[in-house]
Amino acid sequence: MKFDPAGLKYxxxxxxxxxAQDAVTGEVLMMAWMNAEAVLRxxxxxxxxxxxxxxxxxxxxxxxxxxxxxxxxxxxxxxxDCLLVTVExxxxxxxxxxxxxxxxxxxxxxxxxxxxxxx
Numbered sequence: 001m002k003f004d005p006a007g008l009k010y011x012x013x014x015x016x017x018x019x020a021q022d023a024v025t026g027e028v029l030m031m032a033w034m035n036a037e038a039v040l041r042x043x044x045x046x047x048x049x050x051x052x053x054x055x056x057x058x059x060x061x062x063x064x065x066x067x068x069x070x071x072x073x074x075x076x077x078x079x080x081d082c083l084l085v086t087v088e089x090x091x092x093x094x095x096x097x098x099x100x101x102x103x104x105x106x107x108x109x110x111x112x113x114x115x116x117x118x119x
Contacts, residue, residue, distance in 0.1 A: 003043075005036040009081040015051060018083040020061075020093060023072035029093035030101040032059075034083060046071045048085055067091035 010016050015033040022029055032050040034042070038058060041049040045060075048069035052059040062068025069087040076083060094101040105114045 005039040007080065008036070008039070008076065008083075009079065010035070013053075015053070016081060016083055018048075018050065018085055020048065020069060020089075021084060021086050022089055023086040024088075027100055028102055029069075029087070029089055029099070032061075039083070042071055042085065043074060048087055061093075062090060065091070067093065069093070 008016055014035045016035070016039075017031055018034045019031050020029045021027065033053060034049070035051045038049045038051045041047075041058065041060075048061045048071055050059045050061065051057075060068075068090045069085070070090075071085060072088060073086040074083070075086075089099075092099050094103070096103075103113055103115070105112050
């Protein structure tokens with residue numbers, strides 16, 4: 001069956017969450033949004049492209065920072081309302097210069113910054 005981005009379930013703004021995961025370690029790096037065109041651009045170029053809600057523009061990960069994500073695998077969840085992109089990550093994925101955006105854990109009711117990835 002041929003993949004058609006129109007067959008995905010987007011929210012009312014035409015967006016779908018995309019989770020980026022390191023292809024080697026399995027570490028969850030970040031979550032961002034894609035629209036149908038970002039999906040197509042990612043699949044065509046192999047460079048992960050997101051939709052920036054704040055700038056209302058396409059965002060090729062690493063284009064300005066050098067912290068690029070090269071696509072290894074592209075998956076759709078069973079409900080077709082979430083994407084998983086496995087990537088080769090160059091440098092940190094998070095805009096805070098951390099490897100992953102998921103560096104805050106809730107432990108016994110407190111927020112705790114963690115350094116080690118959950119893999």
